[in-house]
Amino acid sequence: MKSAMITSAAALAVILITSGAWGNLSTPIRLRTNYAESAMGLTDPTPLFSWELSGANRGEGQSAYSLQVGTQPGMGDMWNSGWISSDAQNGVTYQGRNLESNQTYWWKVEIKNAKGGVSGVSENGKFETGLLTTSAWKAHRIARKNDLAQLNSMPKFRKEFNISGIVKRARLFIGARGYVRIMINGQPVGNDALAPIFSPYRSLAVPYDVTAHLKNGENAIGIVLAVGDYHKIMTNNRTPPLTTGKTLFAEIHIELVSGQKLVVATDDTWKTAIEGDWISYDSKKFSYNADKALSGWFNPGFDDSGWELVEDQGKPTEQIAGQNHRIIIVDTLLPVEIRKIDNVRYSYDFGHYFTGWLEANVTKKKGGVVGLDFFGPDSRGSVGHIFATDGKELMGHKFGYGSGRYAHTTGVEYQPDKEDVRGLVVSADAGSQSRFACSNKLINDLYRDATSNLRGVMISVVWDTPTRREGAWMFDLACSAEAFCQS
DSSP, X not given: OHHHHHHHHHHHHHHHIIIIISSSOOXXXXXXXXXXXXEEEEOOSSOEEEEEEOOOSTTOOOSEXXXXXXXXXXXXXXXXXXXXXXXXXXXXXXXXXXOOTTOEEEEEEEEEOTTOOBOXXXXXXEEEEOOOSGGGOOOOOEEOTTGGGGTTXXXXXXXXXXXXXXXXXXXXXXXXSSEEEEEETXXXXXXXXXXXXXXXXXXXXXXXXXXXXXXXXXXXXXXXXXXXXXXXXXXXXXXXSOOSSSOEEEEEEEEETTSOEEEEEOOTTOEEEOOSSEEEEETTEEEEEGGGOOOSTTXXXXXXXXXXXXXXXXXXXXXXXXXXXXXXXXXXXXXXXXXXXXXXXXXXXXXXXXXXXXXEEEEEOTTOEEEEEEESXXXXXXXXXXXXSSEEEEEEOXXXXXXXXXXXXXXXXXXXXXXXXXXXXXXXXXXXXXXOOOSOHHHHHHHHHHHHHHHHTOSSSOOSOSSSOOOOOHHHHHHHHHHHHHO
């Protein structure tokens, strides 16, 4: 009996040891660089690393970490921290060799618990650098001549270039005083709702992986540029270094399988034109003439002999910061109720206030005009659409955003189906940190509305409100920072 008890105690000790008291530790997961997974375009020379524990053992903590950063997965040739006694899992500063521009780096981490037990090594995290210094940029700022006299226009820019070989890796870096839409060989680039993010304080460059967009032979890039939120800077007496009209700068870094490297950058050889399809009044008012839409201008072989050469404003002189987070469509809403106002006007109730785009897929005769607007107290955002055909056409916001609970169409002579009119919620691509639900509908609705309001001001710099003054008031952020972090 005594022998059996001793055997059982020994077996229990083995189970305890192997089940987490000393081994089988939580493995680091959700590796992030500058708080983003697989971050691209970083321009911070000392990025920050963060991770979480998988939670395999209840109450287990971290007493030390060892972090390695390398130019290949599993390597530590850029930085091997060795064991550092610390429970830090957020914002661990890189302290290795100098990072290089437009490079990919991998990193991994392992931890010790309070009893000295060592975890398994994490999977490899990854981050890519952008162009780390002003001198690393080859691109020049380009604009349409006399742009300030045509502030509401939406100029198009294009460039054709040849690639001799198979593309192994390609990255596009683009910045603008305004919002852009990019096409390469007829394919849209990125899923951004608004890019680059508006900032009155610094110039930003958005990174894109365009490897799959490029091909051996002739290629073409096309860019549409709208003034977007920069009309605020140009009309409210601010004088930061972003007050000279709509401009853009961009460059594509291409690496071929052969090892050859190419750079295609904006310069005085690019062409520009205003074709009249899109007209932007500011970030919340647009008109689109589908009948004047120009086809194929973003493809190779397009005849741009009637286009003008751009105005070359020289290389950027300010430091360009990499944009590491995006403004995207985070949700889609359908109206909960549709009401007829009169024979050509219908209203749509989306159930609650939101910030973003309106979109409608409606029918009109060729040359007919349909308006789509937010309406109600403090609501803004409208778009007009001139039809190119007899039949259904998709219309909506593209280069700005509006806000409100209600929308209405003018010029539609029938009641659209609910699926034909949509609200697209636009916000930063920050994931939710928490969820809440209960049996009380009122409290659930309050939570939904509070979360929607927080998302509604997360359009780059946190606004005081997306509806009225739209100022980047830091006091508002200071008061609400905890709510943002908890939500």
